[in-house]
Each structure stands twice: as C-alpha cells, then as structure tokens.
Amino acid sequence: MKKYALLILFVFPISRTAWAQSPEVLAIRKYGTQNADKMMREFAAFLAIPNIARDTVNIKKNAAFIMSMMTERGIKNVQLLAPSTAGAPPAVYGEVKVPGATQTLIFYAHYDGQPVNPAQWAPGLEPFKPQLYTGTIDKSGKNIPFPTDGQYNPDWRIYARSASDDKAGVFTILSAYEALTKNGLVPTSNLKFFFEGEEEAGSPHLNQILEKHSALLQSDLWIICDGPVHQTGRKQIVFGVRGDAHMDLTVYGPKRPLHSGHYGNWAPNPALLLAKLLASMKDDEGRVTIKGFYDDVTPLTASEKKAMQEVPSVEAQMKRELGLSTVETTGAVLNEAISVPSLNINGMQSGNVGKMASNQIPTFATAVLDLRLVLGNDWQRQQQKVVDHIKAQGYHVIDHEPTDDERAQYGKLIKVIPGEDGYNAQRTPMDLPIAQRVIKAVQTTTTDPLVLQPTSGGSLPLYLFKKYLNANTMTVPIANHDNNQHAENENIRLGNLFDGLETMTAVMRMK
Known part of the structure; x- marks a missing residue:
C-alpha cells in the first residue's frame, strides 16, 4: 500500500498539466516510485563526497563512486580516461553495445562542482551534508529526515552542492539505464557514458582527453545533461551554449x-x-x-528564429x-538577451x-x-x-x-x-534528423509542448566536441530553474529527478 501511495504523490507534479501515458513511460514511472528509497540513499551518498576539482583526493573518490555505480548496473568497459597532464581529474567512461543498433549516443554530465563558502549557506545547511526539505527554504520549507517508508513528495528538495549541477545529471543518466534493464527494455542505440571531472574549473584538460581518446569517443550524437528545464517547468531541449x-x-x-x-x-x-x-x-x-x-x-x-518566437514568455514570472x-x-526578452x-x-x-x-x-x-x-x-x-x-x-x-x-x-x-581557460560558443542545427528524433522521444514523456532553445544562457566547452571529434551535441536538462546552481543553498526538486528518469530512458529508447 505504501508504494501505491508514493505513486499517487508522483502522478500530479505541479510542473506539468498532464502525464504522457505510454506503456514504457508508465513502466519507468512505476520503477521510480517503487525504488525511490534505494535511489535517494545512493544519491545522498554521492552528494556527500566533496567534489571541488582541485581537491584531488575527493575527486578520485567521486570517480570511484561513479565507476562502482556503473559496474553495478552492468555497464561494460568502465575505465578512467586520463588527460595527458598528470594529476588532472579524469573522465569516467563506460559503454553498452546493443546487438543490431545502428547508431551510438554518448551521455555527458560532470561530477565536479563549484567551490563553496559554507558561511554563506543558510543556518543548518552544510554543502556536503545532503538534507531533505519540504520546499524551498526561502518559502518556509522545513528540514525533515529522509523517509523510511518510500513516500517522497515531488515538491520536496534536497539541498547540497552539486545536487542539481551536475551530480543530478550523472545520477539520472545511470539510474535511467538501470530502470530500462530492470524493466526488460533494451536501448535502441549503442550507449556510451562520459562523466567529466573539472567542468566547473573551465575544463582545462578536456581537449587532451578528447584528442587522446578520440577513437573510443566516436558517436552519432552527444546528449548533454546539464542545466535547468524552462522557467515554466516545461521540459526543454537546448541546441547550443554560449562561450x-x-x-x-x-x-x-x-x-x-x-x-x-x-x-x-x-x-x-x-x-x-x-x-x-x-x-x-x-x-x-x-x-x-x-x-x-x-x-x-x-x-x-x-x-532558430522561429523556435525563439515560440518560447513561452517568463518575463512577469521572473520579475x-x-x-x-x-x-x-531595453526591448529584449530573456531568451533574446541570452542570444x-x-x-x-x-x-x-x-x-x-x-x-x-x-x-x-x-x-x-x-x-x-x-x-x-x-x-x-x-x-x-x-x-x-x-x-x-x-x-x-x-x-x-x-x-x-x-x-x-x-x-x-x-x-x-x-x-x-x-583568463587563460576561455572557450567559444557552439550550436547544433535544429533540423538534423537525429535531433528531430530526440525531440520526438522526449515529447513522449509529457503532454506539454517542449521548449526548444537555440542556445542556453550558460556555458559549456561543447565546441571542443566539434573540434576534436566532429560531433554534434544536444543539451537535455532536468534540474529545476530555481536550483541555486553555483551559489549557496544549491538544491534539486525531487519531481525533476524523477521526470529526468523518464526523459533519459526515452532518449535511450528513441526510434
């Protein structure tokens, strides 16, 4: 009965007007509700490991934790991809080869986080001590223990450094693959996983990793899981990033x-x-x-101009x-200003x-x-x-x-x-056939129209993927827009984690 109660909690998140009802989406949703306890324990343990890129000891612990998660899920060829510069944070790599698959997707997220000043965090919060709250702390959210009965409200928040940016991405990608295998669903593409360890430090050695391991990292498309969904709560796909x-x-x-x-x-x-x-x-x-x-x-x-015109206005909401x-x-709305x-x-x-x-x-x-x-x-x-x-x-x-x-x-x-670690912007054409398939796959997880953004306001060194691998990238974010990334009191809304589970499995199964 407790599991059914959890299902009810997750059926009506306020970020959507309705749920898509395909059998696969329902199966993944049920998996999430029935395994919420296990997932939250693993996520909390992951968040508890400090992850500043220059902290070599703890960066190694993060990489080891990710490798363990990958191995437990049956992902093959798990290894560290080290740059040429000794001592620099490695990327964590793994792969899944699917018989008969004709295309390969690489899923990217980063496991390092921004530096922290604990004194700036709200009283009772510690950056690397994940805590559960009934809502945002600025709106009277209360600290509560992690449930023992599996009942998690989608509007609850976990507060910790990298809860949203970007351990949520690493965790959701790997949990999505696990959800597929536990439901007997086979990915339609070969999958590769690439988790970077110094994105928040400017990715100074990413070029070395991509060049050194270029043969291993060939693919048809990189799926980047970083950043927030649209301010309206609707899922979005982003085709570029600023430099x-x-x-x-x-x-x-x-x-x-x-x-x-x-x-x-x-x-x-x-x-x-x-x-x-x-x-x-x-x-x-x-x-x-x-x-x-x-x-x-x-x-x-x-x-791209047409897509910009169709982005919902959030001016009044954000003000x-x-x-x-x-x-x-003057005279520019938000998505125009970031372009x-x-x-x-x-x-x-x-x-x-x-x-x-x-x-x-x-x-x-x-x-x-x-x-x-x-x-x-x-x-x-x-x-x-x-x-x-x-x-x-x-x-x-x-x-x-x-x-x-x-x-x-x-x-x-x-x-x-x-600064010596700058990088240029990148943008993938929106009309690529594989891009259209990603859009179609993500749309199966929600009845709300997707928000398609030509570019993100944020930055990632995605131009390097084009330069060294001639690869296209698309960003499929999952975090809530009010997650305080890069700042004190960083958090993730639980409903976004579970929405992300469905999103990533849909991309792994895209036709």
Whole structure:
C-alpha cells in the first residue's frame, strides 16, 4: 500500500498539466516510485563526497563512486580516461553495445562542482551534508529526515552542492539505464557514458582527453545533461551554449591608504576610477559600448528564429520571483538577451564596507569580468576588444604590479589579467534528423509542448566536441530553474529527478 501511495504523490507534479501515458513511460514511472528509497540513499551518498576539482583526493573518490555505480548496473568497459597532464581529474567512461543498433549516443554530465563558502549557506545547511526539505527554504520549507517508508513528495528538495549541477545529471543518466534493464527494455542505440571531472574549473584538460581518446569517443550524437528545464517547468531541449571568458582588472591609487579628509579631492580614488571605467562599458539600455563587441556574431537561422518566437514568455514570472521592476536590456526578452554576447561584473572589491568601513582612500580597486560569447565570437579576440576599450579610456595596461617608475609616468594604471581557460560558443542545427528524433522521444514523456532553445544562457566547452571529434551535441536538462546552481543553498526538486528518469530512458529508447 505504501508504494501505491508514493505513486499517487508522483502522478500530479505541479510542473506539468498532464502525464504522457505510454506503456514504457508508465513502466519507468512505476520503477521510480517503487525504488525511490534505494535511489535517494545512493544519491545522498554521492552528494556527500566533496567534489571541488582541485581537491584531488575527493575527486578520485567521486570517480570511484561513479565507476562502482556503473559496474553495478552492468555497464561494460568502465575505465578512467586520463588527460595527458598528470594529476588532472579524469573522465569516467563506460559503454553498452546493443546487438543490431545502428547508431551510438554518448551521455555527458560532470561530477565536479563549484567551490563553496559554507558561511554563506543558510543556518543548518552544510554543502556536503545532503538534507531533505519540504520546499524551498526561502518559502518556509522545513528540514525533515529522509523517509523510511518510500513516500517522497515531488515538491520536496534536497539541498547540497552539486545536487542539481551536475551530480543530478550523472545520477539520472545511470539510474535511467538501470530502470530500462530492470524493466526488460533494451536501448535502441549503442550507449556510451562520459562523466567529466573539472567542468566547473573551465575544463582545462578536456581537449587532451578528447584528442587522446578520440577513437573510443566516436558517436552519432552527444546528449548533454546539464542545466535547468524552462522557467515554466516545461521540459526543454537546448541546441547550443554560449562561450565564456574571464578577465581580472585592478586599478591603482596611492601606494598606501590615505585619510579621506586630509587627501580627499586630491589623491585619485581607485574605486571611483574603476567604477567609471566599468560604467563606460555599457549604456543605459544594457548594450555593450565596446567597439566591435557584436561585429562577428553569426546570425540565427530561420528555424532558430522561429523556435525563439515560440518560447513561452517568463518575463512577469521572473520579475516577480527575483523582485525586479525592470530589466537591463531595453526591448529584449530573456531568451533574446541570452542570444547575444554579454559583459557581466562578477564582483568588485576596494576598501571595506559595513562595520569594517573606514574613512580612507584605498590603494587599489579590483573587478572580475565575465564575457559570455555566442557563435562567431572568438574568446581571445573578445578579451582583446575589452583591453582596447580600456586603453581608449586613457589607461596604461600592465600585467604585473606597477613599479615606482610606472606610477610616476602614468596617471591611469590598470593591471589586466585575461583568463587563460576561455572557450567559444557552439550550436547544433535544429533540423538534423537525429535531433528531430530526440525531440520526438522526449515529447513522449509529457503532454506539454517542449521548449526548444537555440542556445542556453550558460556555458559549456561543447565546441571542443566539434573540434576534436566532429560531433554534434544536444543539451537535455532536468534540474529545476530555481536550483541555486553555483551559489549557496544549491538544491534539486525531487519531481525533476524523477521526470529526468523518464526523459533519459526515452532518449535511450528513441526510434
């Protein structure tokens, strides 16, 4: 009786208007409800292993845990694919060969996570101690123990680092394959599994792995499980990602901090200088004013423009959720805004604030810029455009701490350190026959129309798959849009995990 009660809980998640009712979807759904206890215990154990890419000891533990999950599920040829650089995190690989299959799919997710600052997490939450809540903590969700009777509400949340980004992807892919085998269902494609260990660190060694193991990694399509479903809760398929590049800027003032009364209005304030410089990079309508910033953008195709027009509007919803009355880019909705290059200030620092504030002119001011790129942009060329803009504002650009001679010679000094781990955008044509089959397969799991996005606002180094393997990629995300990925209080909505189980099995069985 308890298992039937669990089934009732999962039949009516608020993220859908109705469930698809194909026999295979029903079988997978029943498997999920009957095995919820086992699945949640395994997922929680996975989340409890710290997974910052530079933490070599724990990264190895994560890789070993994944290999164990794969072996237990009967996946063959399980191994670590190491890059050429010794000590760098490996990818975890495995495969399933299906007699008679004429195509091969590779399923990708990453098992590393963003760095954490435990002090920023809500009271009672610890990044690597997964905990179950009845809802979001900002809406009075309560901490409860993991049930012993198998009854899990789809609106409950698990809080932990990588609960959504992207251990949820690793776990759901492997659980989907297990659900197929336990139900006697055979994949229609050969399957390969590739789980990366340093995506959140910029994938600096992914190129080495792809090049070194290119023969092993041949396929007809890569299925990327990363990122959130649409803000409406509808399932979505994303055909591209933006590229990414970072830059560190430091503006210099006096060699020692000065009393703001004795020296204010006389000594240049680096915080004010940096603020003016950053303000010069965007106009009041949110458009980047850096020369040539948009010049090399590859236009959307007709089919991509059509898909963009059919994406449901979430403007009012997201303004309400985020407490916004206006948006930065005048005249652009969200999915249009993420389809062009962007310049974001990740953080700024100069002097102290709050109780630590003092009446001083600080010695420096620093900021980190995040450049998101679209198809056509080159990440290093985009960084150079920013440098050229800075020079045009009268700054002398250096790559080191300034010398006394440089301080004496130049009125405006700035240290610019371009990030070395940037990468370009990627986009797969929406009209590829295999892409259409993926769409059809995912659609069998829901009666709501799918959201088809030409590109994601987020970034992954998917251009490397094209460069080294000549492979196409499609992103099929499962996480809830309000999952706090990359930030404190990261979480996954349980209904999304179980929806993802159906999604991934449908792709593995696509005709």
